Amino acid sequence: MDLDLGAVRAFVAVADERSFSHAADRLGISQQAVSKRVARLEDDLGTTLLLRTHGGAEPTADGRSFLTSARALLGLADQAVELVRSRLRTFRVDVLGTRLASIEMIQVFHETAPDVEIDIVTSKGLANAEPALLAGTIDVFFGRATAGVDESLDRAPAYLEPLQILVGRDHPLAGRARLTMAELAGTTAWMPGNAHESEWVDFYRYLSADFSVATDPTGPNFGLEHFVERIASSPDVYSFIGEKTRVPWHPGTARIPLVDPTPVFPWSLIWHRQNRHPALPALIEHVAEGFRPFDATRQWLPPYDVPFFTGPRRTST
Incomplete structure (x- = not known):
């Protein structure tokens, strides 16, 4: 037997208020509607739950039980x-890191949909992020998708x-306005965040192979402040960072764009x-409007x- 929750709610309201009229006011429905719901519940259960009196109503023994x-x-x-309403109100977005381009x-999306x-x-x-997306504990993830x-x-x-x-001010490259990838051939980038297998480690594996640039994943990795301080204090250490990565400002560091290709x-x-x-369709559309396709004449990507990322925006796995 499936219980009518509206009828159960009407019964509880009458039992609390000891009055059909007061229960009706509490529920925002008519007294007649309350009476019908309670009567239907009693029929479903096969017992009397409330004793009707001139002064109101009192639960029976079965009603109290x-x-x-x-x-x-x-x-x-x-x-x-x-829980469902809260889930719909809150749009859970995995940005990977709050200092990265994804944030x-x-x-910007939030400014368009405050x-x-x-x-x-x-x-x-x-x-x-993948198991979280599958489980529904997050709605979207910003990151690099890989095979599988x-x-x-x-x-x-x-x-x-x-x-x-990112280089220190005493690094030989510090004065350059830009660098070609060919000029980095034979060098090693310090990448303490690449110590474990991940989609970005896979990205830098392709980068290393195509441009003869090694990566050193050794740490310890004590966070961005330590990362920047280490680079600022070294005349020969450098690291790759994204253009929009928000590293802590330090007077002893310089950021140099990469070209030919980027x-x-x-x-x-x-x-x-x-x-x-x-909110998901709006975010997908927002992302589509801002996307600029890959330009093979001046940019580099792993073959996968x-x-x-070439041509019009599409969705795919």
């Missing part, structure tokens, strides 16, 4: 509804972020195909990423 379970049932129902993309409640999440990359992504996930190209190098990191917007959050 049922009241505890009825309150618990309504509590669970209200909790379930609130700027979602900030009524969307956004919950920013940071993860350790696709290895964490679950077929229930969809993605759209979001942004090709130019790479730069390596670009491929940011994708990734979501579950069955996700029905009302080239087809997806």
Whole structure:
């Protein structure tokens, strides 16, 4: 037997108020509607739950017994509804890191849709974001998609972020306005965040192979402040960073753009195909409007990423 929650709620209201009229006021419906709901519930249960009196109503023994379970049932129902509503109100976005290009993309989107409640999440990359997307604990993920992504996930190209190098002021390259990738051949970039397998480690593996640039993943990695301080204090250490990566300012560092070609990191917007959050279509459209396709005449991408970031915006796994 399926209980009518409206009828259960009417019964609890009458039991609390000891009055059909007061229960009607509490529920915002007519007294007649309250009476019909309670009568229907009693028919379903096959017992009398309330004794009608001239002064109002009193629960019967069965009514008092049922009241505890009825309150618990309504509590669970209200909790379930609130969880769903809260889920719909809050748009959970995994930006990978709050100092990366992805945070700027979602900030700009929020300016166009200020009524969307956004919950920013940071993860350790696709290895964490993929199961979260599948489980529905996040709505979207900004990051690089690699081969083998679950077929229930969809993605759209979001942004090709130019790479730069960060050097100390005493580094031989510090005075350069720009650098070609050929000039970095035979050098080693310090990349303490590349110590474990990830989609960005895969990206730099291709970069190293194509331009003869090695990477040193040794740490320790104590965060961006330590990272910048280490580079500022060294005459020979440099690292790759994204153009929009917000590293802490330091007077002893310089950022140098890379050209001929410019390596670009491929940011994708990734979501579950069955996700029905009302903000998702707006974000997908926003990302599509801002996307600029890969330009092979001046940019570089790993071969895997080239087809997806070339030409008009599309969705694909």
